[in-house]
Amino acid sequence: MAVKHKPKLAVWKFASCDGCQLSLLDCEEELLAVAGAVDIANFPEATRAVVRGPYDLSLVEGSITTPRDAERIHQVRRASKYLVTIGACATAGGIQALRNFKEVKEFISIVYATPGYIEALNKSTPISDQVFVDFELQGCPINKYQLLEVISAYLNRRKPNTPPYSVCLECKRRATVCVMVAHGTPCLGPVTQAGCGAICPSYNRGCYGCFGPKETPNTAALAKRCARIGMSDPDLVRAFRTYNSYSEPFRRESIAHEQK
Amino acid sequence: MSMPMFSLTECFILSQKSFPRLFEVLQAKGYQVIGPTVRDGAVVYEQLSSVDELPCGWQDDQGGGTYRLKRRADNALFGYGVGPHSWKKLLHLPAYCLWSAQTENGKLQIAPGDGPAPKLAFLGVRSCELHALAIQDKVFLRGKYVDPAYRQRRENALIVAVNCAQPSGTCFCVSMNTGPKASFSFDLALTEVIESGQHFFLVETGSPQGAELLGQITEQKATQKDKDAAARVVANAAAHMGRTMESAGIKDLLYRNYDHPRWEDVAARCLSCANCTMVCPTCFCTTVEDATDLAGKQASRWRKWDSCFTMDFSFIHGSSVRASTKSRYRQWMTHKLATWFDQFGTSGCVGCGRCISWCPVGIDITEEARVIRQNDGITLTKEQVHENQKP
Ligand code: SF4
Ligand code: SF4
Ligand code: SF4
Numbered sequence A: 001m002a003v004k005h006k007p008k009l010a011v012w013k014f015a016s017c018d019g020c021q022l023s024l025l026d027c028e029e030e031l032l033a034v035a036g037a038v039d040i041a042n043f044p045e046a047t048r049a050v051v052r053g054p055y056d057l058s059l060v061e062g063s064i065t066t067p068r069d070a071e072r073i074h075q076v077r078r079a080s081k082y083l084v085t086i087g088a089c090a091t092a093g094g095i096q097a098l099r100n101f102k103e104v105k106e107f108i109s110i111v112y113a114t115p116g117y118i119e120a121l122n123k124s125t126p127i128s129d130q131v132f133v134d135f136e137l138q139g140c141p142i143n144k145y146q147l148l149e150v151i152s153a154y155l156n157r158r159k160p161n162t163p164p165y166s167v168c169l170e171c172k173r174r175a176t177v178c179v180m181v182a183h184g185t186p187c188l189g190p191v192t193q194a195g196c197g198a199i200c201p202s203y204n205r206g207c208y209g210c211f212g213p214k215e216t217p218n219t220a221a222l223a224k225r226c227a228r229i230g231m232s233d234p235d236l237v238r239a240f241r242t243y244n245s246y247s248e249p250f251r252r253e254s255i256a257h258e259q260k
Numbered sequence B: 001m002s003m004p005m006f007s008l009t010e011c012f013i014l015s016q017k018s019f020p021r022l023f024e025v026l027q028a029k030g031y032q033v034i035g036p037t038v039r040d041g042a043v044v045y046e047q048l049s050s051v052d053e054l055p056c057g058w059q060d061d062q063g064g065g066t067y068r069l070k071r072r073a074d075n076a077l078f079g080y081g082v083g084p085h086s087w088k089k090l091l092h093l094p095a096y097c098l099w100s101a102q103t104e105n106g107k108l109q110i111a112p113g114d115g116p117a118p119k120l121a122f123l124g125v126r127s128c129e130l131h132a133l134a135i136q137d138k139v140f141l142r143g144k145y146v147d148p149a150y151r152q153r154r155e156n157a158l159i160v161a162v163n164c165a166q167p168s169g170t171c172f173c174v175s176m177n178t179g180p181k182a183s184f185s186f187d188l189a190l191t192e193v194i195e196s197g198q199h200f201f202l203v204e205t206g207s208p209q210g211a212e213l214l215g216q217i218t219e220q221k222a223t224q225k226d227k228d229a230a231a232r233v234v235a236n237a238a239a240h241m242g243r244t245m246e247s248a249g250i251k252d253l254l255y256r257n258y259d260h261p262r263w264e265d266v267a268a269r270c271l272s273c274a275n276c277t278m279v280c281p282t283c284f285c286t287t288v289e290d291a292t293d294l295a296g297k298q299a300s301r302w303r304k305w306d307s308c309f310t311m312d313f314s315f316i317h318g319s320s321v322r323a324s325t326k327s328r329y330r331q332w333m334t335h336k337l338a339t340w341f342d343q344f345g346t347s348g349c350v351g352c353g354r355c356i357s358w359c360p361v362g363i364d365i366t367e368e369a370r371v372i373r374q375n376d377g378i379t380l381t382k383e384q385v386h387e388n389q390k391p
């Protein structure tokens, strides 16, 4: 059964590139259906009109990187009945979490003319480090069909189908020839969560891990194999340190190769 | 090893020059020909429009987690070992819409899922693959609950088998008694003979349909000499298996080694990526997903390939009962080689070697079985047993 009153949807932005929010606008054909099914109450990328909270469904993009945002996320949580994080930034800290492996003050002094104006936290962290999150949608950026699936599942009161298994299942279902086995191209697919549709292997490239760790990822075994087909330890550090570098399994694996 | 026999049915000769006729005749009968072709560095099964798309002059090097194509010295059309695809993808579809529903003016309407089955001719089916088809037939067609989608596609399929001449480095059909010679369940079976300047196909018929087709292509009967040449091809293949597995008593071996330390060892290497189950021609497991539209007016139910390597697969009442990779690998291997016998009366493994080649980390079912056999019944300390019995 669909939810009776038209639910209010809000989209919130923290430290991010806007790519995930844009996948909602990218829904083109389905956008009217979205607008028909929910009241878009707060979505600065799409409209300046703001409807006051509370909100039934909040989509949160971006990670927490400033003291101000660390406060603001609590306000968002208080105003939201159901909070969904969208994308690698909100779910794992994003590409900006690369700073977590270094001393951020050093960057600030190099990058900014007047470092005194910059107020940044030492680490970029996922939303779930600050507040309770009802559902996390992985991906950098998220897949628009998965976003529609999450909204649709919410509206129809069912569990979203965003399987936590490996990219390999999607790869095999679409009959792609495995790039790891047939070409010797390192691929993060076996430790990465499905959701993109296994795009990269279908273009003869290895998976970059945009969708973050899958359930029970064995990163050590994959890294060992990747080393055997030619990756060096610095290569492995870089492979695990992209958009989901601060997710626990990828973080641990990258550190293991840094220390070698 | 005795020589394979070619005398049960009458054999014919199809010359290399008249081979394209096979395509013409099949297409004229309304079949889409699905067969081997080279794509992205592997021999895959796809729709073919002509004989030119066959993997002429190609063969492969296969090992644990590796597959590479290489050139042959001759221009054999079927000189390769099985690749990543199996015929399963055409009969038991990777994703299949079971049904859809919509509400209009408050009335619910239910429509059937995917449309009618196409008429497919499978060209180049290997002996192990015939056995795999027979195994999936048992799964989907036997007993009370017949799968209508599978049945339609299966009944429509015409099978042109090709006996193996060049097994791959991971093949072990001889160990599993499933090859390399096609012995049943085909419409036509070819043996490609290339010797002393000759290149021809010896053809056996396995059904009236096959005989009728062949009648339109060739009437040239095979001589004893031709049959001997074909028998040599198959005998040579049988002598060149890339792997072996001692299959006698394997069921009891695995049953009594449920607590073997090797399971822990393989779990450390296994990615739980599910590739082995996806490429296995007999694995049949699926998950069901419902899709709904935003307005709550349309819904559809999808069936998709799933695997015992996923957590959701064994999610029962609050959690997964096979949470560890150890228990998942053990489920896969024990199902293939042991519990399958109790469930379906045969082995669940036909020795095609795909799970070995296409495992990204090269885990080898024959090697795992060998190690368990070598240390049959190895005793664990009490603490190890306890550790081992965790889910
Ligand atoms: S190409 Fe990558 S994602 Fe696809 S099956 Fe191979 S390892 Fe998995
Ligand atoms: S278990 Fe492996 S070797 Fe046996 S049939 Fe399946 S894929 Fe082939
Ligand atoms: S091995 Fe696993 S995926 Fe394959 S048929 Fe058995 S339970 Fe299903």
Ligand code: SF4
Pocket (backbone or CB within 6 Å): B269, B270, B271, B272, B273, B274, B275, B276, B277, B309, B358, B359, B360, B361, B362, B363
């Ligand atoms: S045995 Fe290999 S292919 Fe199968 S799940 Fe483990 S790593 Fe993946």
